[in-house]
Amino acid sequence: xxxxxxxxxxxxxxxxxxxxxxxxxxxxxxxxxxxxxxxxxxxxxxxxxxxxxxxxxxxxxxxxxxxxxxxxxxxxxxxxxxxxxxxxxxxxxxxxxxxxxxxxxxxxxxxxxxxxxxxxxxxxxxxxxxxxxxxxxxxxxxxxxxxxxxxxxxxxxxxxxxxxxxxxxxxx
Numbered sequence: 312x313x314x315x316x317x318x319x320x321x322x323x324x325x326x327x328x329x330x331x332x333x334x335x336x337x338x339x340x341x342x343x344x345x346x347x348x349x350x351x352x353x354x355x356x357x358x359x360x361x362x363x364x365x366x367x368x369x370x371x372x373x374x375x376x377x378x379x380x381x382x383x384x385x386x387x388x389x390x391x392x393x394x395x396x397x398x399x400x401x402x403x404x405x406x407x408x409x410x411x412x413x414x415x416x417x418x419x420x421x422x423x424x425x426x427x428x429x430x431x432x433x434x435x436x437x438x439x440x441x442x443x444x445x446x447x448x449x450x451x452x453x454x455x456x457x458x459x460x461x462x463x464x465x466x467x468x469x470x471x472x473x474x475x476x477x478x479x480x481x482x483x
Contacts, residue, residue, distance in 0.1 A: 410436035
């Protein structure tokens with residue numbers, strides 16, 4: 312046991328007089344920071360994980376006898392990891408309109424000149440041709456998709472076989 316704490320208003324207060332280490336009275340804060348290295352790592356995390364070179368500029372006295380390259384932060388290392396890239400795929404559909412990708416985006420913070428704040432996008436997987444429709448309200452998706460489907464059917468004489476979206480409730 313290193314000390315006693317009292318509960319007061321949902322907080323625990325460490326009683327400084329009861330903290331003991333090898334029969335000597337010590338200050339409660341002495342267990343928080345014990346060396347310059349610990350203090351540097353504490354400042355590094357409190358200031359939002361700047362580089363240790365920046366810490367050296369901010370606190371030159373702390374790093375006077377220490378080498379910056381000796382410090383490592385596991386949080387910084389994990390944050391700098393890059394994801395493995397997705398493998399490139401040449402699996403495009405061979406026929407136009409056999410797969411259409413779609414997404415609804417919005418609302419924008421500033422409406423355009425016609426007052427539209429929502430967008431719906433259709434991309435053909437084979438040709439990569441894009442159709443963009445502006446909407447004032449998200450509920451207009453239910454009228455835009457049937458008109459897009461009919462446009463493809465009448466202009467190109469082909470029906471859309473599959474529609475891929477992010478499974479949001481935009482089309483329901």
